[in-house]
Amino acid sequence: MIKVIVVDDERFVRMGIVGETDWASLGCEVVGEAENGSDALELVHEKNPDLMICDIRMPKMNGLEMLKKLREEKNPVQVIFLTAYSEFSYAREALKLYAFDYLLKPFEDGELENAILRAKERIETDRGKQRDTGLSRSVLDKAPVKEQYPGALEGDGPEINAAVIRLCLPFDENTAGLTGYVRDAVLYMASHYGESTINVAKIAGAVGISEGHLSHCFKKETGYTVMGWLTRYRMKKAVELLSDHRNKVYEVAEKVGYKDIAYFSNTFKKIAGVAPSEIQEK
Structure with missing residues (x-):
């Protein structure tokens, strides 16, 4: 124990x-x-x-x-x-x-x-x-x-450390230990996270299960809602892209599935504790 x-x-x-x-x-x-x-x-x-x-x-x-x-x-x-x-x-x-x-x-x-x-x-x-x-x-x-x-x-490392803490350390997208539909859903999201139209219905349809059953199984196995997991995964990918300062914030938003840069920035700050623009300024 x-x-x-x-x-x-x-x-x-x-x-x-x-x-x-x-x-x-x-x-x-x-x-x-x-x-x-x-x-x-x-x-x-x-x-x-x-x-x-x-x-x-x-x-x-x-x-x-x-x-x-x-x-x-x-x-x-x-x-x-x-x-x-x-x-x-x-x-x-x-x-x-x-x-x-x-x-x-x-x-x-x-x-x-x-x-x-x-x-x-x-x-x-x-x-x-x-x-x-x-x-x-x-x-x-x-x-x-x-x-x-x-x-x-x-001590003088880049401010991206905040996002490392909030995203990369506590969040694990490894499929080891996940079963059946949940594993397939994770793999699907990891391949399609850049699509702005992805939702629970589309993910459930792709893996061949009802929305309700997928939502129940996913939360039970991962501790996250389906869309909560997708959001975390998108933000983690955003961290990786933002670490290259040649990438603009609006470009990163589009690459991880967000058409609305303001919504992307608000979501990023809520999860990471720092705005994407703050990372780009460093």
């Missing part, structure tokens, strides 16, 4: 996360709660959890300050940060500290559970690598980010 602690200064938020999540089905158990970063630090030392679900803004010591201390101690605990604020400064600092994910409150249905499952997979994978190689999990966590985004961990 994966040991989890929940940290938030709002008691009802903690109660909701602890009480409304089916921890057993996720292969996890909650071993403690804390209401601020200072108490959380002590709890980590006492319980040695694998995963922490933690608010960022808290009294005494905020989540980022607390995680910084843990990283200085070489503690490899995986952290899913929660915040009601889509702020680039938070997201960037979270990446520097190798947080696993960064979720905006309120969550969509299944979003937290999906993040927990992916964190659990990372934890179990790292345990296996530790047994095989003796490498510490903290070192292993750095490699994928630094290989994919060489400037991401530098």
Whole structure:
């Protein structure tokens, strides 16, 4: 079982996360709660959890300050940060500290559970690598980010880091583990995301299933709605295109399936926490 602690200064938020999540089905158990970063630090030392679900803004010591201390101690605990604020400064600092994910409150249905499952997979994978190689999990966590985004961990790296956090780290389009119609739907969207007319009806028709059944199965397996997944995939592709400053924002919008540049920009900022024009200005 994966040991989890929940940290938030709002008691009802903690109660909701602890009480409304089916921890057993996720292969996890909650071993403690804390209401601020200072108490959380002590709890980590006492319980040695694998995963922490933690608010960022808290009294005494905020989540980022607390995680910084843990990283200085070489503690490899995986952290899913929660915040009601889509702020680039938070997201960037979270990446520097190798947080696993960064979720905006309120969550969509299944979003937290999906993040927990992916964190659990990372934890179990790292345990296996530790047994095989003796490498510490903290070192292993750095490699994928630094290989994919060489400037991401530098203090003066490009502002695209915000989009890396919000899109590339928490979002996984890998079809491994997906079944039947859901896998086919993912593959279809990955091939047709640039078409502005794509919708649930068209995707369902392409894979040979009703809209309702596809929507139900897709949400159950991925934690996303069909169109929610497509939007995330489009935004991730937009990040890749925007990293080449020769691409104009309106060109990127068209390439990922948006005819309305204003709608594209609003959607991008909502998900990434930074406007596409801000990336292009850097």
